[in-house]
Amino acid sequence: MSLPKAPIERIIRQAGADRVSEDAVEELRKAVEDAGQDIAQEAIRMADHAERNTVKKEDVEMATQ
């Protein structure tokens, strides 16, 4: 289950793009997915550090700071 293209295209249009090629949307989808994986891994590291099995909001916040 990947991230759907429609909201990704919406992000780049709301950022002010006039025209966007289809493969630019796909590239942004991949980049966003990669960023999510990086943040998720760091959040899991933060939960481990706090000796918790549950990843909480504060772990994600810490991961993005």
Add this chain to the structure above:
Amino acid sequence: MSLPKAPIERIIRQAGADRVSEDAVEELRKAVEDAGQDIAQEAIRMADHAERNTVKKEDVEMATQ
């Protein structure tokens, strides 16, 4: 139209999370959306720099390097 939660939760579960709180998923959704906005803005800047109105794959690639 925001990014849906299900694929965001999938990202953090595939990164190895056992348990994930609901607000952690929401926080990751926001972080991923922010990352997308940053990359999109930079990609638009790259397209402007190349004097194009169409944002292309290469602009997004440049924006993430």
